Amino acid sequence: MNIIVVDDDKLVALSLKTILESTGHINVMAMGSSGSEAITLYNEHKPDVMLMDIRMDGMTGLEAGEKIIAENPDAKILYLTTFSDDEYIVKALTIGAKGYILKQDFEGIAPALEAVMNGQSVFGEKVISKLPVIMNSKPEFDFSKYDIGEKEQEIITLVSEGLSNKEIASELFLSEGTVRNYISGILEKLELRDRTQLAVFYYTNIK
Amino acid sequence: MNIIVVDDDKLVALSLKTILESTGHINVMAMGSSGSEAITLYNEHKPDVMLMDIRMDGMTGLEAGEKIIAENPDAKILYLTTFSDDEYIVKALTIGAKGYILKQDFEGIAPALEAVMNGQSVFGEKVISKLPVIMNSKPEFDFSKYDIGEKEQEIITLVSEGLSNKEIASELFLSEGTVRNYISGILEKLELRDRTQLAVFYYTNIK
DNA sequence: ACACAAAAGTGACATTTGTCATATGAACTT
DNA sequence: AAGTTCATATGACAAATGTCACTTTTGTGT
Secondary structure (H helix, E strand, O other): OEEEEEOOOHHHHHHHHHHHHOOOOOEEEEEEOOHHHHHHHHHHHOOOEEEEEOOOOOOOHHHHHHHHHHHOOOOOEEEEEOOOOHHHHHHHHHHOOOEEEEOOOHHHHHHHHHHHHOOOEEEOHHHHHHHHHHHHOOOOOOHHHHOOOHHHHHHHHHHOOOOOHHHHHHHHOOOHHHHHHHHHHHHHHHOOOOHHHHHHHHHHHHO | OEEEEEOOOHHHHHHHHHHHHOOOOOEEEEEEOOHHHHHHHHHHHOOOEEEEEOOOOOOOHHHHHHHHHHHOOOOOEEEEEOOOOHHHHHHHHHHOOOEEEEOOOHHHHHHHHHHHHOOOEEEOHHHHHHHHHHHHOOOOOOHHHHOOOHHHHHHHHHHOOOOOHHHHHHHHOOOHHHHHHHHHHHHHHHOOOOHHHHHHHHHHHHO
């Protein structure tokens, strides 16, 4: 199997080469240390798999990968990261990377390459378990930043379930007028105009 | 590496055993052919990895996997499927399976097992590319079922962006009254009460 | 040109909603 | 006890919303 290793840190790149070549059936065709180099090297050698760091000076591994895949739709790119970096996972997936594994797990790299070679996708230990969470949950909304208290949050929820003021009032044992006042305050703090915008806000930023 | 193979089809199970053992460093400790058997075998042998079919008579692989993982939180289960079966992917992920690969890809199974052994997760060819889509998209709402036309859909969208009737009217070059009439009709068809409920409906069932 | 249906509009009406100024009462300070 | 704060409440008002019966306009086929 012919691969290319791209890593900022030349020492890491070299170590990888050594480890991988010692397996006997992996051949490191070339090594690079930047995103732009990655693109050049890929086109020059067309490796079976490209093993690339995700964080690099200049062009990041993701940008480079995106370009490579745009030109070579079946390019196989396996990303390496130092710690599992939530934010990049989804991005890596969407550009069509074949995997996302941790550098530390050096024993796992060779098998991962094999799997990728066979058309599969590989993700490091904690990466996958985070996926369902990352994809669904919003960044956790900071109510306190807008000075919104407990009861107000409750009301926001109820409004966002489609309840009328009267219904919310009876649900919370408040008078309808009080509910109105609460909502009025919430709208002002969130700079919204009406309850529908509040519901929209809720579904876009909170739940 | 010690594994257990569980497959409905005993011929398949046997073929897998043969293929995998021929690699030299995979040992098939036991074989099963049903979900309930899987649970017994797992507890009896505590394999490094369990390779299991996802569809089986009686208890499915998923149910069995769920129970196994509940009892053994770091059990490593790698699912096999005949064709990539969208609906199960998410479920498999949420119960904490280590992978989801295609049976057909017999060359890929051994490397996948290696990777899983190393704590990684492996997904077959087309599985991962579907993930972002599956997780975000709702089942595709059937407007025609409610007899809701083009323009009505447009209005639903606008309402769900928080626009007022006046704004929608000017956006769509309609009079405000017409917009109201449209909304009135939509609410009736969808059995909703007001625009806020419509927005809620939108975010829960459509987008 | 006529007829017919679909799309768009109107006006009137009751409700709901959002805003605001102000009031009440309970729980704490001091 | 007087003062302060906080949550809750009231009433009045304007604006937005939803409903309905009915009209006008537009487009399409004959």
